[in-house]
Amino acid sequence: MTETVSAQRVEDFLCFSLYAASHAFNRLYQPLLEPLGLTYPQYLVLTVLWAEDGLLVGQIGEKLALVSSTLTPLLKRLEGAGLVARTRDRQDERQVRVTLTEAGHAMRDRAAGIPACVLSATGLSLEKLLRLKDEIDALRHMVEQHKDNAGP
Amino acid sequence: MTETVSAQRVEDFLCFSLYAASHAFNRLYQPLLEPLGLTYPQYLVLTVLWAEDGLLVGQIGEKLALVSSTLTPLLKRLEGAGLVARTRDRQDERQVRVTLTEAGHAMRDRAAGIPACVLSATGLSLEKLLRLKDEIDALRHMVEQHKDNAGP
DNA sequence: TCTTTTTATATCGTGCACAATATAATCGCT
DNA sequence: AGCGATTATATTGTGCACGATATAAAAAGA
Incomplete structure (x- = not known):
């Protein structure tokens, strides 16, 4: 049977491959991160901060290609878990600076x-x-x- | 400056590349799908059914690597939009068969x-x-x- | 100095994605 | 024939991801 171009299968889409592979990695990470009380996006944020502490929310957003409506709730959860602290920048109060706590630093070793x-x-x-x-x-x-x- | 292995940057992670690329494609699709009243995962499901109508929920799940807790609400929204119909299989009532409506078929041309x-x-x-x-x-x-x- | 524009983050609403659990139907074994 | 195991989907709860909108602060212009 010949597949016409209009009968294109979802499996043929590169974007579906990326979508499915991304989810497969998420499922791979989940049992590794769950003991640390982390989700994959939270782990990404911590990874960014382990490399460079004290970034602004906007900078984290740029590095992870995430908007503030995704980041703000995520950072609040990390703050609630005691892993980061969020403070308004003294010089520009529009900006929020995110710093690792001691527990946040210690988490790095646990995730090594x-x-x-x-x-x-x-x-x-x-x-x-x-x-x-x-x-x-x-x-x-x-x-x-x-x-x-x-x-x- | 030399980056130690423990100072690994998130940008170096393949899984982050997949994660970010998948989201970038999602954002690329959004303005294309929004006029059709579809989201990207909904579009994926329709693509599967355009290729082979009347699949079971489990079969759609296999093709898209998605669990029923993701698919059932998604299919209900497509059903509510009048694009698919869900019916229990006559021979095995555990299974739900998903078929395209006329509007669902017509959507194929709109998305071509x-x-x-x-x-x-x-x-x-x-x-x-x-x-x-x-x-x-x-x-x-x-x-x-x-x-x-x-x-x- | 005041007003308008721009910028940064926060909130709201919606749609996933998935683990855990529940419900119902089928199958296999005794 | 009945019971336990298995299978398929549904429900619940939680955490994103993002567009639209709101709020507040800084910058620019008159």
Whole structure:
């Protein structure tokens, strides 16, 4: 049977592959993060802060490509869990600075083994993984650029 | 400055690239689907049914790697929008069969131009796109297999 | 100095995504 | 024939993800 172009299958969509792969990784992380009381997006935020503490909400948003309506509730939950502190910037009170607490710093050690677990699950060499990552990043930048240029 | 392995940046994570790229595509689709009254996951379900009408909820779940707690509310919204009908299977009443309505079939024509728009936004040739897709699919299957084998 | 514009974050509402649990139907075994 | 195990979907609760909107602070212009 011949598939016409209009009978395109969902499996043929690159965006579906990304969507499904992203969820598969989320499900892979869940048992690793659950003992730490973290979700995957919370883990991403902490990873950003472990690399550079004291970022503004907007800066975290830029690094993770997330809007404030996603970040503010997420950061409040991390604050409630005692892992970060949120304070208004003294010089510009529109901006909120996010700093790690001692527990937030300590969480880094507890989460240290996660990347190796995840890498091992992919079955990829580090070289191949980085190459695939770069291609996906390039694709994402093309897509984001297209969206920005598609003004009214 | 040398980055130690423990100072790993979130940008270095393949899973973050997938996560961010998936969301970027979601944002790319949104203005294309919004006029049709559809969300991206709803569009995925319809795509599956356009290719093969009358699937069971479980079969849709397998094709999209989604659990029934995600699908049931989503299908109910599509049913409420008049695009699909859900009926219990006569032979096995545990199973729910999902069929397209006339409006659901007609939606296919309305959505016909979307794949081309999305493809053009990626800036990729069809050949490169398919190759990248296959690599991501292989990765997802590795990850899903790892998760299945990591039993108690 | 005052007003308008811009910027940063917060809130609200909606739609997922999934684990845990519930309900109902089918199957297999005795 | 009855009971326990299994299967399929539904419900509940929680955490995002994002568009629309609101609030407050800073910047720019008159």
